Each structure stands twice: as structure tokens, then as C-alpha cells.
Amino acid sequence: MNTAHLNTAGTGRMPAAVRAVLADATARDDLYGPYDLEERLGAVLHTEVYARLGGLLGVPAAHTALFTGAAAAFEFCLSGLALTPGDRIWTTPYEGVAQLTALHALRDRVHCALEVVPLRADGELDLEWMAAHLDEDVALVSVTHVAATVGTVGPVEAVGRLLAGHRARYAVDASHSVGRLPVDAAAIGCDLLTADGWRFLRGPDAIGFAYVAPALRSLLSGRAHPRPAPAAVAALHEALAHHAAAALLPWRDLEADLRAVLERTPGIELLTAGAGGSGILAFRHAELPSALIRRALARRGVVVWKSVAQETPLHLPARGVTTALRASVHYDNTPEDVTRFDEALQDVLRELREDLRKEDLRTRELRAREQDSPVRQLAAASGPVAATRTPARRGHLTLLQGAAS
Structure with missing residues (x-):
């Protein structure tokens, strides 16, 4: 049965060309092993996919990196930050649980403060609050571009302008915006931007990527981070090409x-x-x-x-x-x-409301039957019954304050 797929923000449907690349690369990996696949896909794995990521995010290809997902990229980069107990971290109410877990781990590791930027009545970030409370103790600001659960678009470029000239590192989670909205990491002014490949980009599972600004590139050097499988990289490379072509069509x-x-x-x-x-x-x-x-x-x-x-x-x-x-x-x-x-x-709503109506009728019928039962009628005729209680047998020793020893 054909479906009306209204869940691209969760898992996008891979285009046929992307599925074909993923299937072929996976089959080759299974038959000949990863070394053969890496040799076959050498240029795609080591240069071409990064060029396409750079074009997508408006940054140099050398400033992008591949991970198994946005959350993995965020956690890895945060684990390399050198903060002190006097520093403050800002997050927002829209932060996802995976990113929030990484922020809590960073806070607990360095014993710094973790503060939540409030929302305005309309659900937008309170930029005036941020401007009033921003100082040089704020070392990291983490903002979600599009709220995963409700779809609210955050003012990421305005936040970037606000933070310009301050010491705070700026991280943006673009998992639910990349592929749907234009995302220009340079225009945003962030130091770190993370995203998944399987949502609006319609790539494979278990792959994500990050833009890491030059000031943070040292976080990646000399540290092994979780990398996606070569087959997933090849499929993402194809998905990026498909997205670039589709974006030009009406x-x-x-x-x-x-x-x-x-x-x-x-x-x-x-x-x-x-x-x-x-x-x-x-x-x-x-x-x-x-x-x-x-x-x-x-x-x-x-x-x-x-x-x-x-x-x-x-x-x-x-x-x-x-x-x-x-x-x-x-x-x-x-x-x-x-x-x-x-x-x-x-x-669906009509059917479920009818089910609830029938359930309510059954409940009322059962209650009526209970009221009409001989036991209920006898109890009503006999009047109220005094409650009695048999004292429970103590099976343990109770110590009372002031009791003799």
C-alpha cells in the first residue's frame, strides 16, 4: 500500500538512486570487505562528500567532518572543550534530550553553571534576556535551529550577531533544518553546527556531519571519533547530489x-x-x-x-x-x-470518539447493574453498616520516643 509519508523530519524516504547506492555498497562490503569498498570509493569518501557538505553549509570543505549522527558530533566536540568552574553554559528549552545529556555531562565534569534561556510568550527565544545577561562568563551557547518536537524556527543568525565579539563558543543543532531550510553556517556565525543525514536530506541512517570552525578544529585533531560506515557515506554523497538538484526544481x-x-x-x-x-x-x-x-x-x-x-x-x-x-x-x-x-x-477521530462513547456506555451499564444487584439492595435496606477493624498483629518491633528501654 502506498503511504502518505508525513514524517520526513523523523526519517526521510530515500530516493531510488540513494537506495541503489546504499544497497550496492553494502553488498560489495559484504562480499569483499571494507578495504575493497574504501579503495573503490576512495575519492567519494575522502574528498567529494566533504565538498558537497561544504557547499550545503556555505563553508570550506576542510571545515566539515562526518559522524554517526548529530548527537554523536555534539557530544564528541563538547568533550574536548576546556571550561572552568566559573563559566556559564546557555541552552534553550528546545534542546533535545541527547544534546542536553551532553551538556549536563560537561557541566558535571567542570562544575560550571548550566542556564536555560527563556522563551517569549510567542515561543521565540528571548533575545532581550540574552543581551541583558550576556557577559564574559558565558563560555558556550547551544541553540536548536528548528525545535524537533514542535517545529519552531530559532533566530540562529540573530543569536550569532549577539555573540559576535564575545568569548562564548556558539553551537547550533541543525538536525531538523538542514535539507528543509537554507543553512549557512558562515552567516549564522557559529563555531559548531551539527546535523543528521537521514531527515530532510533523505540519506541513510547512522550518519551525520558537523561544521567545525577553525577555532575549534583542534578538538578533532589526534582524537578518534565515531565515523559512519563507508556504505552510508556513499549513500549520503548521493543524497546530497539529489537534494541539490531537487532544490532547483519548482x-x-x-x-x-x-x-x-x-x-x-x-x-x-x-x-x-x-x-x-x-x-x-x-x-x-x-x-x-x-x-x-x-x-x-x-x-x-x-x-x-x-x-x-x-x-x-x-x-x-x-x-x-x-x-x-x-x-x-x-x-x-x-x-x-x-x-x-x-x-x-x-x-480516525470519528471512530475513536465513537469507541469512547461506547466504552462510556458500557461503564455506566456496569455501574447500573451493580446498583441493582441483590447485595446492593440488601445493603441499602439494612442502612449504614458500622465499619469494624481487627487490630493487626505486630510482626516487628516499634521504637517509640520516650519509651522505656
Whole structure:
């Protein structure tokens, strides 16, 4: 069954050419081993993929590096930073749990302070707060370009301008923006930018990359870091070429269409804040569990993502959100995908509400039967029964204050 894949922010569908490269490289690795594959792919693995990454991020190819994922790149680079107990680290409520774990590890290692930049009422980062509290004790600022769970776009270039001239190192998580939004690391002014290859770039799993500014290049020298498999590198190389070609073609951005469906659906609360543009919309239903909705949509061939509070521990729990749903669109989606989502969502909500109504009726019937039972009737006729309690036998020694020894 063909699906309406509205989860590119989670796992993008690999184009046929990317799948073919991944399958061929994996088969060759299996038959002849990694050395043969590395010799066959030498130029791709050692120069060409970095040239494409540099072009994607607007930086020199030599300033890019490959990792097994954005979180691995972030953790590795942070582990090499030399901070002191008097330093301060800034993060945001949109920080993902993997990056937040690395920040906590850095804080615990050097015994410095970890502070959270507040959000404005509209969900945007409070730049005025940052300007008022920025000093030379701030050694690291970590910002998410696009919030993974709700799709809010962060003002990463404005933050870069604010930090210019200060000692703070600036890290940007672009996992949910690269491939969907233009990402220019030089224009952002960051020292570190990390991203995954399997989301909007539609590459393979277990591969990510980073831009590491010259001031931080020493973090990579002489230290072994987790590297992706050669087959994954070859597939990412192909995905980057496919993305560059697709970006030049006209395509219809369906985010507004998707938003319209959610806004006109009774019971749906849209959780995404800000002006939009990320292709990601988060929502939940006032009564129905997100897990039931996701599974019911999947049975109808519509793929969305279920977010849980632990993914952004500083954000969703603070909003009283335990679980939510996330739909994302990219250039491989069609208007028919949104129409299918709309029809499936209305069917699912109607079906689940009917199930809840039937469950409520069954519950009330059971309660009525209990009230009509002979035991209940006899108890009602006999009047209230005095509660009795048999003293529990002590099986242990209790020491009371002031008791004789």
C-alpha cells in the first residue's frame, strides 16, 4: 500500500538512486570487505562528500567532518572543550534530550553553571534576556535551529550577531533544518553546527556531519571519533547530489495546507509556535491519546510521528504536554498526501470518539447493574453498616520516643 509519508523530519524516504547506492555498497562490503569498498570509493569518501557538505553549509570543505549522527558530533566536540568552574553554559528549552545529556555531562565534569534561556510568550527565544545577561562568563551557547518536537524556527543568525565579539563558543543543532531550510553556517556565525543525514536530506541512517570552525578544529585533531560506515557515506554523497538538484526544481510547499487541516479540525490543538516555515507542525487532541491516533492513521496509510515529553525535557513537560503528534512535509510530498491525511484524520477521530462513547456506555451499564444487584439492595435496606477493624498483629518491633528501654 502506498503511504502518505508525513514524517520526513523523523526519517526521510530515500530516493531510488540513494537506495541503489546504499544497497550496492553494502553488498560489495559484504562480499569483499571494507578495504575493497574504501579503495573503490576512495575519492567519494575522502574528498567529494566533504565538498558537497561544504557547499550545503556555505563553508570550506576542510571545515566539515562526518559522524554517526548529530548527537554523536555534539557530544564528541563538547568533550574536548576546556571550561572552568566559573563559566556559564546557555541552552534553550528546545534542546533535545541527547544534546542536553551532553551538556549536563560537561557541566558535571567542570562544575560550571548550566542556564536555560527563556522563551517569549510567542515561543521565540528571548533575545532581550540574552543581551541583558550576556557577559564574559558565558563560555558556550547551544541553540536548536528548528525545535524537533514542535517545529519552531530559532533566530540562529540573530543569536550569532549577539555573540559576535564575545568569548562564548556558539553551537547550533541543525538536525531538523538542514535539507528543509537554507543553512549557512558562515552567516549564522557559529563555531559548531551539527546535523543528521537521514531527515530532510533523505540519506541513510547512522550518519551525520558537523561544521567545525577553525577555532575549534583542534578538538578533532589526534582524537578518534565515531565515523559512519563507508556504505552510508556513499549513500549520503548521493543524497546530497539529489537534494541539490531537487532544490532547483519548482515545488509546492504544503505546510500551509497542512496547517489549515489541523486548524479546522474540532478538538485539535496546534502546538507549533512562531511564524512557521520549517515544514513541521505539532498537534494533539483534547481527549484522544496521541498513540491511538498515530496507530489508526498508520492503518490507513498515513505516517506521522508521536513525540513524547522526554524528547525535549525542558519544553513539553513545562507546557503540560505528555505526548503529541508531529506531521512534516517536504518537496517529495503532494497535495494528495495532505488530502489523504485530512480524510484519514477525520475518520480516525470519528471512530475513536465513537469507541469512547461506547466504552462510556458500557461503564455506566456496569455501574447500573451493580446498583441493582441483590447485595446492593440488601445493603441499602439494612442502612449504614458500622465499619469494624481487627487490630493487626505486630510482626516487628516499634521504637517509640520516650519509651522505656
